[in-house]
Amino acid sequence: MSERVKLYQKISAVMKDVEYLSKDDKVEFSNTKYKAISEEKVTSTVRESLIRNKLVILPVEQQHKREGNLSTVDTKYKIVDIETGEFEIIVSSGTGADTQDKGVGKAMTYAYKYLLLRTFAIPTGEDPDKVSSAELDEKxxxxxxxxxKKFTLVKAKWETLAGTLDGFEDWHGKQIKAGVTNAQMDQLLAKKLMEKKKESA
Known part of the structure; x- marks a missing residue:
């Protein structure tokens, strides 16, 4: 039996191990409500079978682009039989919408999730086409x-606290890079304003 055939047999074994994944997440928009399946559930379930069948999946090449708030990632992966070193190249794409710098990460997560679902032909009952692009765009x-709006509030609170906007852009940029949202910054500065009022009372 060739090493390539052994690789395909192991891929088939994963398909037999993970016959179906039920949805564990809810998506709600306007009058549209549907269930979806999380990346965490897909990855954790398939991971167990990959380990059992001595397979690993490695990203080996990636390209991404951003248009407006939408990032698109095209990735090539290797699925490798660690007992023989035999591998197959598989590809996947994903998109992620984000106003800050997390679009690529979201796209990578989406690409990997659907790589696993499609490579191992795992049915979920999920149909993303049922949610129209117009609805997603509106959301x-x-x-x-x-x-x-939150950014405007953050800026106003900073100016109230400091009496000037000097240093605001630098501080705000560092907060964004650290993963702090404008909503969280607004809460933080609101708390500081409350403390300042109490001190001056």
Missing amino acids: QRKAEEEDA
Whole structure:
């Protein structure tokens, strides 16, 4: 039996191990409500079978682009039989919408999730096509508007506390890089304003 055939037999074994994954997440938008399956559930379930069958999946090449708030990632992976070193190249793509710098990460997560679902032909009952692009665009637009409002509040609170906007852009940029949202910054500065009022009372 060739090493390539052994690799395909192991892939088939994973398909037999993971015959179905039920949805464990809820997505709600306007009048649309549907269940989805999380990346965590897909990865953790398939991971157990990969370990058992002595397979590893490695990203070996990636390209990404960003248009507006939408990041797209195209990734090549190797699925490797660690007993023989035989491998097959598999590909996947993903998109992620984000107003800050997390779009690529979201796209990578989406790409890996669907790589596992499609490579091992795992049915979930999930049908993303049932959610129209217009609905998703509207959801994204509202999220961006809300984020912009929070940014305005953060800026105003900073100016109230410091009496000037000097240093604001540098501070705000560092907070964003650290993964702090405008909503969280607004809460933080609101707390500081409350403390300042108590001190001056």
